[in-house]
Amino acid sequence: MAAPMLLSAEDVLRVNGSRRFAAAMAAASPFASLADALLAARRIWLNEVDVNGWLEAFAAHPAIGTTSPSVSKWSKEEQSALSTATDSTAQELAEWNARYREKFGFVFMICASGRTAPEVLAELKRRYTNRPIVELEAAAQEELKITELRLAKLFSSEPTVPSTTTEGPATQSDKAAGSSNRSRPPITTHVLDTARGSPASGIEVHLEMWKDSSALLSFSNKDFSGWATLGYSVTNNDGRSGQLMDIVDNIAPGFYRISFNTRKYSPAGFFPYVSIIFEIKENQTAEHFHVPLLHSPFSFTTYRGS
Template sequence: MAVHVTWDVAHTACSSKLFADKLAAAGSYPSLEACIAAAQQIWWNEVDVQGWLEAFAAHPEIGDAAALKEKFAAQGQQQAFGQLSQGEQAAALASANPQVFEELAALNKAYKARHGFIFIICASGKSAPQMLEAIRSRINNSPYDELGAAAREQTKITQLRLEKLLAGSSSSSSSGSSSPAERAHVRTGQLVGHLMPGAAAAAAAAPPAGHGGPLRSPITTHVLDTALGMPAAGLPISLLRVMDGSAAVFDCLASGVTDADGRIGNLLPASAWVAPGTYRMRFDTGTYLRACRERHPDVFRAVPFYPEAAIDFSITPDMSSQHFHIPLLLNPYGYSTYRGS
């Protein structure tokens, strides 16, 4: 079912005038999914940095209850924006105490002074402690890195807002609509992309990942230290995916540290389906190799030759019900990978 996008709707979803102009220019889209795909393409390929900063500046600071009330009390489009912002920060506001508000305010001020714009995060479903953890983990990043991080968070916010604002304009049973599990991932900050047309049926009909066994993370990993002949325990790993609509903008979906067997089995929530796309498994080999040097100074360099190993892999729609095991065989001067089982 077609959806109609006005300029006010587009600007409420993302307060960049250039973004709103371009998204509203088409008027109607064949489906909500087509509209979201167009929004992602416009954001990454047609909106410039000034447009990004304009969108960031429209948001109230995380945890700023006074600013939220002010936007909520505004009229017209500003009121709609304020209502969405208040709803997105509801979990954080409900779980915060005066001390948390104070710390958030101080960190927001320090963040803006360092990076030149406010801290942006897709706040839906996140508690105040989660917000604090996020801003602490990002505040010392370079301004360049944070510009990209904020842009990634903004596109998540835009997508959720378009879904809310246009929900009544599109049939919920239309081809390609997101599954309940996928929407849950979005709301908890683990965005893995929209289901592509036909993928929902494929996921429902497919056996659980693991050929009939219990559900598990559809993407797993295992690291073996071939120099020591043992599992690589304590190696930090992150899983990223190219964001929809972009050519090479990766968003971090999950992270973890290998256990005593060199494995991480719970990178993603247990599922029989994984979103198609281009993924990157990033191995923090430098941290692991430096720790190994403390125990084996004759084998490992003081400065690791490979501070990081990044493995990119592509999952096509016809593979989305399969399991993907991405192992790494590592030594101080080399590494290799293959698709495991």
């Protein structure tokens, strides 16, 4: 069984810049699992951290789309999809960032993982029309999404599991940068709400790998603590998740599990949590695996897409 995760305030400050949040999370640790840490983070951020703590956390982030060398590796990873922005879009984004800060007094907060520059710009313009109190709440929710994503990185599996994001979160990405023939990670997903006939946004997605394939295959081992987290994201307005793992040419063969927190999206639904387990064989390591979820309140299905 995995050892509980003990977090120091310094660890948490890498995740969220609020000192009050960091102290409370450190006091609440150790955490037996990522799920326990995420529950604590949500409770502390929404119920124990005041507005000053929120603003302190916002101030730790660069303006969206910033390319300065001082920007942290995690911020660069989270905004990687913005790197292809055209000069005109980047300029407009910078102008709207300044306009937003002048109106609200803090940096525009958005969980940019998997979002393109035009998507971020459109959301910035939309939220610019909010009243300050409404926008403060929206920014706090986006900060929480980023916090949850970064906590998942802290809880990433041991170095023995290939293609994970471990300590020094950008280490694997840095090694792969510029060396992979892929344009996207080997495993991707999206969620479609079949009851509404539209993409399902705001659904938390976790990707894991089983560390002992033989034990899972035979089900002789009833201890299912062998799942190692590879990545975490939240579906965007198109129902697509952000990057769940590094972009590598060859993924490790084995069993993978992709899980969706559907309770928040559909509180009255029958399935509060959906997990899909699939196998990548030795001769499939260079292939792409798109594993979507087609969800309604009382049923779900999946398939292997492209």
